[in-house]
Amino acid sequence: MQIDKKILVVGATGFVGPALVEEFSNAGYSVICGVRNLASAARQLSFPNVEFMKVNLNEDLDPDVWLERLEEHEVDGVVNNVGIANSFGGQSLENVNVLAPLALFKAVQHYCQDNRSFRGKPHDIPVIQISTTGANWPDCDKYEYPRTKKQIDEVLVQTDGLRFIIVRPNIIYEPGRGHLLLEEIARLSIIAYIGGSDIQPIHCRELAIGIVRLMKNPSVANRSILQAVGPEVMTWEKVFKSVCNALGRKHCIFMRFPLLIGQLFTSISQKLPDNSLGNLGVLAKMDDQTIEMMTKGSTGDNSEWLKKTQLEPITLFNSYKKFGKSRDTYNKYIQDIREKITDYS
């Protein structure tokens, strides 16, 4: 059923962006995709009721630029999904993670105020900001990525008169896509990992479907921070073993390496051509801080996330088990998650 509302998804490409756009489109919303490259976005995002808008958060630091965009498209809700973990490509984390989102949020505030003054609609639009559980680390200021994410979260919390929900995901995964191709890693005879800390990976669809549900009913979590973490506390070793078991791969050797070796691997991987990384099950280039953050671990309490989204959590083992059976089995599993409403009260 078509919903008469337009959602602006800023950062509609990459890994999580397309899942958000697909889930909003599936749910009947019109979606304005804020992207840097219009042609490649159009190829990636061929879903119904989708339009494109060129944005660049390294440069769009003026609230007026965003206000004009919100007015032109009569936006009813905003998701800021953009986040960069390092400055590859000459980007500034300060601009992309903090100053441009700040300009966007100021524009939303003005947009709502102006609409209210002129008795126009919409006048109370919600903003959903995708953050990270790294912002919960007591020493997050040591790392530029979670520090900048926390900084913009704090600005939102201090902004009066804005409806917002901050969602802090843990490591995000999805069979067949994403930065970590766990099914490719499970094919390797030797699986190397670093660190023994606990993480709580969340399935990308659980995140995207949950965000659509929050946008449908934002008052359930207005002005709150939700920890979007998966249902199981796992080490990286357990993650890899779970995927191997789910896919019936039983002969792997697991080897734990010190962080220094991981950092050596990342400095070599930065010199490799992008397309050769897929053979190692990794798609995004990493720097020393990114690999250190991945081994630091972080866990959280997902009870509010599940309560507000009424989602059935997706387990890593189940999703790879279904994925290993067939595409149809996996798609049916995800469709069931989309349709099921779980009341936790």
Ligand SMILES: NC(=O)c1ccc[n+]([C@@H]2O[C@H](COP(=O)([O-])OP(=O)(O)OC[C@H]3O[C@@H](n4cnc5c(N)ncnc54)[C@H](OP(=O)(O)O)[C@@H]3O)[C@@H](O)[C@H]2O)c1
């Ligand atoms: N993946 C995870 O495990 C994880 C965990 C916790 C939190 N998060 C957060 O989740 C969000 C999505 O993550 P992801 O893994 O999907 O990241 P991703 O694949 O790197 O995608 C990031 C998105 O940001 C866009 N972007 C980057 N620089 C931009 C700029 N200057 N102007 C406009 N758009 C720009 C990218 O566009 P292009 O396609 O043009 O590059 C892409 O759409 C981020 O906020 C991230 O911090 C991710």
